[in-house]
Amino acid sequence: xPGKNTTVKKYLLTPFNVIAGIIVLIGLIITAIRFTxxxxxxxxxxxxxxxxxxIGFDLLVGVALAAGGYVTSAAVYIFGMxxxxxxxxxxxxxxxxGYLFVVVALHYDVGRPxxxxxxxxxxxxxxxxxxxxxxxxxxxxxxxxxxxxxAPLEWFGFKKTRNLVVKLTMxxxxxxxxxxxxxxxxxxxxxxxxxxxxxxxxxxxxxPVFFFISSIIAGLSMxxxxxxxxxxxxxxxxxxxxxxxxxxxxxGFGKAAxxxxxxxxxxxxIGISADNHWNLLITPYGIWFLIELIGFxxxxxxxxxxxxxxxxxxxxxxxxxxxxxxxxxxxxxxxxIAFNWHLPLSERYFPHWMEIGISVFIITLLILFYRFxxxxxxxxxxxxxxxxxxxxx
Amino acid sequence: MENTxxxxxxxxxxxxxxxxxxxxxxxxxxxxxxxxLTARDEDK
Numbered sequence: 001x002p003g004k005n006t007t008v009k010k011y012l013l014t015p016f017n018v019i020a021g022i023i024v025l026i027g028l029i030i031t032a033i034r035f036t037x038x039x040x041x042x043x044x045x046x047x048x049x050x051x052x053x054x055i056g057f058d059l060l061v062g063v064a065l066a067a068g069g070y071v072t073s074a075a076v077y078i079f080g081m082x083x084x085x086x087x088x089x090x091x092x093x094x095x096x097x098g099y100l101f102v103v104v105a106l107h108y109d110v111g112r113p114x115x116x117x118x119x120x121x122x123x124x125x126x127x128x129x130x131x132x133x134x135x136x137x138x139x140x141x142x143x144x145x146x147x148x149x150x151a152p153l154e155w156f157g158f159k160k161t162r163n164l165v166v167k168l169t170m171x172x173x174x175x176x177x178x179x180x181x182x183x184x185x186x187x188x189x190x191x192x193x194x195x196x197x198x199x200x201x202x203x204x205x206x207x208p209v210f211f212f213i214s215s216i217i218a219g220l221s222m223x224x225x226x227x228x229x230x231x232x233x234x235x236x237x238x239x240x241x242x243x244x245x246x247x248x249x250x251x252g253f254g255k256a257a258x259x260x261x262x263x264x265x266x267x268x269x270i271g272i273s274a275d276n277h278w279n280l281l282i283t284p285y286g287i288w289f290l291i292e293l294i295g296f297x298x299x300x301x302x303x304x305x306x307x308x309x310x311x312x313x314x315x316x317x318x319x320x321x322x323x324x325x326x327x328x329x330x331x332x333x334x335x336x337i338a339f340n341w342h343l344p345l346s347e348r349y350f351p352h353w354m355e356i357g358i359s360v361f362i363i364t365l366l367i368l369f370y371r372f373x374x375x376x377x378x379x380x381x382x383x384x385x386x387x388x389x390x391x392x393x
Numbered sequence: 394m395e396n397t398x399x400x401x402x403x404x405x406x407x408x409x410x411x412x413x414x415x416x417x418x419x420x421x422x423x424x425x426x427x428x429x430l431t432a433r434d435e436d437k
Contacts, residue, residue: 255430262426266419273415276408305426309433 020364027361030354034108042354048340049349051109056335057359058105060187061328062098063137064211067219068226069095069144070173070180075256077173084252086245089151089379090230091223093370096144099137101366108358129186129193136183143176154383155376162386185212191334199338201280201289204271207334213264218327220257224250224320234374239381247313254316257323258304265297285341292333296326 034042045052072091075081107113120138125131146165153162188211191198204210227246231238272278280286300323307315336349374380398404 258430259427262423266423270412270415270419273412274408276404276411305430308430311433 020368023360023364024368026357027364030357030361031108033354034358035111039109039111042352042358044349044352044355046347046349048343048347051335051339052349053332053336053351053355053359054105054109056332057328058362059102059109060331060335062102062105063184063187064215064218064327064331065222065324066095066098066102067180067184067215068223069098069147069219070176071216071219072223073147073173074177077170078177081252083245084249086242087223087227087249089148090226090374091219092144092147093151093373093379094222094226096141096148097366097369099141099144101362103137103141104365105358105362129189133183133186133190136179136186140176140179140183143172143179147172147176151373151377151379154378154386159385180215181212184215185209187211188334194339197340197342198334199285199289199341200275200277201272201285202334202338204275206267206271206274209267210264210271213260213267214327214330217257217260217264217323220253220260221320221323221327224253224257224317225324228317228320230374230380233371234380237374237380241382242380250313250316251308251311254304254319255308257320258301258308261297261301261304261323265293265301268293268297285338288333288337292326292329296323296329300326 030042039045043052043054068091072084072087076084076088103116107116119125119131119134146168149165150162153159153165185208188207188209191203191207192205195203227249231246272281281290300319303315303319303322306312307319340348398407
């Protein structure tokens with residue numbers, strides 16, 4: 001059937017597929033170099049800079065932006081905001097894939113993937129924050145997998161198993177919130193060990209609180225940002241409920257993000273005040289800090305508020321994108337830009353192109369997986385067999 | 394802002410005094426911000 005073959009080729013050879021294909025190919029080549037020639041061949045890491053963008057971006061930013069899963073499920077199942085129900089599955093899927101690829105990216109940094117279970121099987125490093133982070137991420141990834149399983153189970157038609165998992169929704173949500181609170185804050189706490197390396201404006205004994213609060217902002221903004229992209233790319237996949245709930249969701253989450261940003265701005269100010277670092281604000285690093293604090297915390301807080309007051313959905317969605325960039329900037333500031341700030345420029349870290357290549361490769365894989373799942377499973381629509389059922393998740 | 398502190402007590406007295414004033418202002422500020430944020434809510 002030549003006609004059908006031409007259609008399939010046309011369908012496969014879209015600009016997105018071609019670019020994604022090239023990125024995946026380059027990513028696989030860099031992966032081979034990384035695991036055969038080591039970190040030295042693919043990164044600019046050194047004894048001074050042992051953590052690069054694979055930790056600063058792939059892990060810290062990845063975990064923060066994957067917070068939409070626990071934020072949305074807590075809003076819907078714990079706080080009873082059922083009007084946002086349609087956002088749960090896409091948010092949980094993004095969270096699950098986000099954490100999954102955080103773990104994948106971690107392999108590039110630590111190497112020897114077969115040793116991944118060692119901390120849980122061979123030796124429990126109970127005095128280490130990294131152990132706590134590792135354990136929480138492993139458990140939360142399992143929780144997110146279980147939270148997402150109703151979608152593939154509905155797709156496969158396993159009704160009994162699906163109904164069993166659905167009964168666990170509340171337990172899984174509570175477990176997810178507890179685990180997220182622990183590891184989101186612990187990722188900030190990791191930097192408490194390096195007071196002499198992190199610039200005083202970013203270093204604070206409140207770093208765990210900053211990381212946790214900003215993860216809520218990241219989660220809320222990411223759900224809106226991802227919803228905006230999904231509406232463009234998968235509009236035809238969405239049922240009436242998803243389409244109808246999107247605008248109230250944007251308004252509700254925009255309001256929540258604005259209020260949490262206001263709280264975050266205040267605790268950041270209190271952080272400066274408690275350490276009496278006001279004088280550092282007039283230094284070059286201080287100006288950079290103010291750009292982050294005013295440009296990516298106070299400014300989006302105000303924009304969200306204006307957007308909510310005026311019911312300006314475009315403004316709220318723009319602000320969500322802006323805030324996502326703000327979260328990326330914050331995590332990179334803490335882990336890369338303001339880290340080792342006292343070293344001369346020649347000893348500072350700048351990522352190798354292959355490090356950037358792997359990060360782009362990981363993001364591309366995440367998008368491809370997301371697209372594959374959303375195109376097949378009931379994520380943006382309710383499965384007809386379970387429509388309007390009370391226990392629906 | 395660039396004060397020299399000779400004792401921990403001096404430092405804490407200075408920084409915590411500013412922090413407490415800031416916290417009070419923040420509490421009032423966030424209350425005002427909440428009213429600004431919810432002023433046009435439909436249930437009002």
